[in-house]
Amino acid sequence: MNMSWYLKYRPKNVSELGLTEVRETLEKLLGLAKWPHAFLLTGPRGLGKTSTARIIAQYVNCLQPKELGMPCGKCRNCQLFEAGQAVDVIEMDAASNRRIDDIRQLRSGVGLAPSQLKYKVYIIDEVHMLTTEAFNALLKTLEEPPEHVMFILATTELHKVPETIKSRCQVIQYRLATDDEMVQTLERVAKGEKLKVDKKDLYLVARRARGSFRDAIKLLEQVSQDGRVESRLVEKLRGYDELVKTMFDNLLDKKFDEVMDDLEILRKTGVSGEEVVFDFQSLLVDRISRLGTVEREELEYYQDLSRELLEISRDVREVASVFLSVKKMIINLYLKYQRTASQPVKEPRRAKVSERVVKPERIKKSQAEDKKAGEKKAAKPPEPLDNVRIDAEKLKQVWPGIITRSAEINHGLQAILRMGQLGGVKHGVVEIKVGYKLHKALLERAKIRNWLEAELARELGLKRVGLVAEVSDEIRQKQQKRKQEKSTEQDDRVAALLG
Ligand SMILES: [Zn+2]
Numbered sequence: 001m002n003m004s005w006y007l008k009y010r011p012k013n014v015s016e017l018g019l020t021e022v023r024e025t026l027e028k029l030l031g032l033a034k035w036p037h038a039f040l041l042t043g044p045r046g047l048g049k050t051s052t053a054r055i056i057a058q059y060v061n062c063l064q065p066k067e068l069g070m071p072c073g074k075c076r077n078c079q080l081f082e083a084g085q086a087v088d089v090i091e092m093d094a095a096s097n098r099r100i101d102d103i104r105q106l107r108s109g110v111g112l113a114p115s116q117l118k119y120k121v122y123i124i125d126e127v128h129m130l131t132t133e134a135f136n137a138l139l140k141t142l143e144e145p146p147e148h149v150m151f152i153l154a155t156t157e158l159h160k161v162p163e164t165i166k167s168r169c170q171v172i173q174y175r176l177a178t179d180d181e182m183v184q185t186l187e188r189v190a191k192g193e194k195l196k197v198d199k200k201d202l203y204l205v206a207r208r209a210r211g212s213f214r215d216a217i218k219l220l221e222q223v224s225q226d227g228r229v230e231s232r233l234v235e236k237l238r239g240y241d242e243l244v245k246t247m248f249d250n251l252l253d254k255k256f257d258e259v260m261d262d263l264e265i266l267r268k269t270g271v272s273g274e275e276v277v278f279d280f281q282s283l284l285v286d287r288i289s290r291l292g293t294v295e296r297e298e299l300e301y302y303q304d305l306s307r308e309l310l311e312i313s314r315d316v317r318e319v320a321s322v323f324l325s326v327k328k329m330i331i332n333l334y335l336k337y338q339r340t341a342s343q344p345v346k347e348p349r350r351a352k353v354s355e356r357v358v359k360p361e362r363i364k365k366s367q368a369e370d371k372k373a374g375e376k377k378a379a380k381p382p383e384p385l386d387n388v389r390i391d392a393e394k395l396k397q398v399w400p401g402i403i404t405r406s407a408e409i410n411h412g413l414q415a416i417l418r419m420g421q422l423g424g425v426k427h428g429v430v431e432i433k434v435g436y437k438l439h440k441a442l443l444e445r446a447k448i449r450n451w452l453e454a455e456l457a458r459e460l461g462l463k464r465v466g467l468v469a470e471v472s473d474e475i476r477q478k479q480q481k482r483k484q485e486k487s488t489e490q491d492d493r494v495a496a497l498l499g
C-alpha cells in the first residue's frame with residue numbers, strides 16, 4: 001500500500017508526540033487516578049492535535065496499556081480501534097456540524113452507554129466553528145458529563161472558543177516545533193523507512209518546514225528516493241536556503257535591485273511566493289531579536305519592511321501572484337528609501353523629502369490604482385503606433401522639462417529619469433534607457449507610465465505616444481562610476497574638514 005509517510009508515521013503513543021511540553025503534560029494527566037473528562041487541544045495546524053486526540057481515545061480504552069501513555073495495540077479494544085471500527089469514538093468536524101441540531105444529536109448519544117469500549121470519546125475538531133447555540137448545548141453536557149464520556153476538542157483559534165467552555169476543559173497548548181524536535185520526529189521516520197540520511201540534511205529539511213511536523217515529513221518524503229535522500233534535491237533546498245538569506249541581507253542593505261533579480265530566479269525555480277514571504281518574516285524576527293542599538297532611520301526601515309510583509313502575508317490567499325506583491329513591496333521601499341545598490345552614502349535631507357512625498361496612504365492608493373488598471377497593462381510592451389512620427393530633436397528639447405515636472409509625481413521617478421537616458425524613437429514609441437531592472441519596473445508601472453506618456457504626447461503635440469524602458473549595462477556602469485566619484489569627492493571634503 002502506498003501510504004504517505006505523514007499518515008504512516010502518525011504518532012501512535014504519547015512518547016512519539018513531537019512537542020516536549022505536550023508529551024510531558026499528557027504523561028502527567030494520564031497518570032492521574034482520575035482522568036479529565038474534557039481536553040481542549042489548541043495551536044497551529046500540522047503539529048499533531050488530531051493524532052493526540054486519537055492516542056488519548058485509544059489509551060483510555062486500552063485493556064492492558066504497555067506503559068503510561070502507550071496503548072498495547074493488541075487487546076480487543078485496540079484492535080477495534082486500529083481497524084477503524086471503534087464506534088464509540090466519534091470524530092466530528094465542527095466546520096460541517098456546527099449547528100445546534102448536530103450538538104443535540106450528540107447530547108442524546110452522550111446519555112447512552114458505550115456499546116463496545118469503556119469510554120465514549122467525542123473528538124470535535126475545529127470546535128471554534130460551532131454556533132453560539134451549539135456551544136451552549138455543548139456546555140450543558142460539559143457541566144454534567146456522564147462517567148463514561150470523554151470530550152476532546154481541538155481548535156486552531158482558541159480566542160473564538162467561549163471562556164465557559166475553556167474553563168471546563170484541560171487546555172493543552174501546541175506551539176511550532178523547534179528544529180531539534182522536528183529532527184527527532186524525522187529520525188523516527190527515517191529509521192522506519194531505513195533511510196540513509198545525514199543529520200545535517202534532516203536539519204535542513206526541518207528548517208524549511210517552519211515548525212510543522214506534517215510539512216517536515218512531507219518534505220523528507222519528497223527528497224527521498226529508493227531508500228536514500230537524493231543529494232540533488234537536498235542541494236536544491238540548500239541553494240534555496242542560501243539564496244533567501246542573501247536576498248534578505250540585500251534587502252536590509254537596501255540593495256533593491258539585486259533582490260529584484262534574485263526574486264526572479266526564485267520564481268523561475270518554482271518556489272512559492274508565500275514561502276519567500278514567510279522566510280523573510282522569520283529572518284526579520286530573528287534579526288530584530290538580535291538587534292542592539294540601532295539608528296532611528298534603520299529602525300523605521302525595519303518597521304516598514306515588517307508592515308509590508310505582514311500585509312502581503314494577510315492577503316496571500318487572495319492575490320493572484322505573491323511574487324508580484326513582493327515586487328511591489330520592494331518598489332515601495334525603494335521609493336521611500338531611495339538607495340540603490342552600492343550606494344552607501346546616507347542623504348538624510350533627501351530621505352525626509354521622500355517621506356513627505358510617499359506617504360503610506362499614497363502607496364496604498366497607488367497600489368489600488370494599479371490593481372484597477374490591471375497588472376498586465378503595466379507589464380505589456382506598448383503597441384507600435386505606426387502612424388505616429390516623433391520628432392527626435394523636439395523630444396530632446398522637451399525632455400528636461402518633463403524630468404523637472406516628474407518630481408511632482410515622485411522624487412524617485414525624477415531621480416531615475418535623471419540617471420537614465422533617452423534612447424531611440426520608433427513607431428511612436430520613446431525608449432528610455434535605465435541602469436537597473438528595478439528602474440525599468442518602476443517606469444512601467446501603469447500610473448507612472450500613463451503619466452509619462454501623457455506628458456510626452458502633450459509636449460510633442462501628438463495624440464498618443466508610447467513609452468518603453470530598457471535596461472542598459474552601459475548606463476549602469478556610468479551610474480556606478482558617478483556614485484563612486486561622488487563618494488570620493490565627499491571623502492575628500494571630509495578629509496579637508498578634518499585638516
Ligand atoms: Zn490495548
